[in-house]
Amino acid sequence: MLENFETEFPEHTPRTDGAPHPLDGTLVVDFSHFIAGPLATMILADMGAQVVKVEAPARGDDLRRYPPMHPQLDQGAPFLWSNRNKQSVALDLKSPEGIELVRQLIRKADVLVENFSSGVMGRLGLDYETCRALNPRLVYCSVAAYSREGKFADRLGFDPIAQAESGFVSMNGYADRDGVRALSPVMDISTAMMVSNAVLGALLARERLGTGQRVEVSLFDTAVLMTGYASMQSLFTGSDPKRSGNTSPDTCPSGAFHAKDRTFYINSGNDNIFQRLMIQVLERPDLAAHADYASGPLRSKHRERLFGVLNDAFGKEEWSLWQGRMRAAGVPCGLVRTVGEAIRSPEARDHELVTRIPHPVLGSVPNVRLPIRYATTPLADPVAAPCVGQHTREVLKTVLGMNENVIDAAAKAGAFGLAPTN
Structure with a gap:
């Protein structure tokens, strides 16, 4: 496992010494799990926020067990991907002592993010109104499947369900078979980006208004947005979009074509690109x-005939020739790559999208960076995702000012569960 990656990818290049972070001094208490919430808080952590991930003792976030698991770690690749730059605090939220420690953290926090099922935070005594009484400046963000209130508050949801119910699945695939889901958790990822944007907006509003607020982002609502302008097209025409495989219903010729050695994609988005494709390429x-x-x-009306001409021409030469010609002519094109090819591509290497970062157990692990580049406030240097409860004592000391005797007493009282993790 992880064979050869140390020779394939460079070490992370550290940020400029002394440069500020975008979110310096911001404390985020993170109750989220799986993907949408944790990825959102990781974005905030990459921006320099101190993100304290509150996890169940011993077990932690269920995403830790998503494969492939590393035999030396309590986590797998998906968790490593979405939880860097965080501190893990293991607290038993079923114990009064654990809840009291959480309340102390909330009093200090700028942001709280949770994606429990509706009603859970209320049963824990951590609903918005209670937390606002503890800390009026708190930005309290709930990530819901459908909503926290109303007719659908009880519904659970995961990425594939959101893809299906939003209409996204119906748009993708080929016309002669059922629609297909995207294997990538696109709705979780887009929801995470919405959550981080929503939190940043609420923090900016707090600077003007002086108080925090409740924020909600829905997986389903985000998924509807992710159908793109197809929703507006449907409202205009009264018709649903038809699955068109790798072609585009809106532009032509756009789709996958075959050179002698590789498959590639062209997006001929307007008449000028078509002219350059025909004349110069x-x-x-x-x-x-x-x-x-x-x-x-x-x-589009004559797509089949036009595609036949194009594939016949492209099939006579290798991709390298066509790529050179299309790049020179300004025709948008690219290889149809595997994931492994993409992360090793010249483009990815040029941007250092994948690097090696230190790890206390394995020596180093891969890291996939965010696509954000600040000139003055560069993103934080990546620190690998923590093990369950790795920072419990550190956070209680530095954030809450507790000494070892008080922490030991909390442990004895059951705040950290039956098997406290230090």
Whole structure:
């Protein structure tokens, strides 16, 4: 496991010494689990916030057990991917002592993020109104499947369900078979980005208004947004989008084509790109001037014939030739890559998207960076995802000012569960 990655990927390049972080001095108490919430708080952690991840003693976040698990760690690749730069505090939320410690953290916090089922935070005595009484400046963000209130507050939801119910699945795949879900958790990821944006907006509003507020982001609502402009098209026409496989219903020629050695994708988004493709790349001015191809709708009408011409031409030469010509002509194109090819691609290497970062057990682990680049406030240097409860004592000392005797007493009282993790 993790064979050869140390020779394939460079070490992370540290940020500039002394440069501030975007969220310096911001404390986030993170009750979230699985993907949408944790990825959102990781974005905040990458921006320099101190994110305290509150986990159940011993077991921790269920995402820790998503494969592939590393035999030397209490976590697998998905957890490592979505929980860097955090501190893990293991507290038993079923114990009065554990809840009291959480309340003390909330009094100090700027942000709270939770994605429990509706009603759980209330049963714990950690609902918004209670937390606001503890800390009026708190930004309290709930990540819901559907909603925290109303007719659907009881419904549970995961990424594939949101893909299905939003209409996203119905749009993807080929017309002669059922729609397909995206294997990537696109709704969780997009919800995480919405959550981090929502929290940043609430923090900015707090600077102007002086008080925090309750924020809610729904997985289902985000999934509807992720259907793109198809929702607006449906409202205009009264019709649902049809699955079109790798082609585009809106532009032509856009789709997957086959060179002699590789499959690649072209997005011919307007008439000018089509003209450059025909004249400069394929050297076919006759097709550029053909009346059947004079506009996008006409090209779509004659797509089958046009694609036949293109694939016949592309199949005579290798991708390297076509790539050079299309790049020179300004035709948007790219290889259809595997994930492994993508993370090892020249583009990914040029941006140092994947690097090696230190790990206390394994020596080093891979890291996939955020696509954000600040000139003045660079993102935090990545620290690998913690083990369950790794920072319990450290956080109680530094954030709450507790001494060892008080922490030991809390442990004895059951605040850290039956088997406290230090």
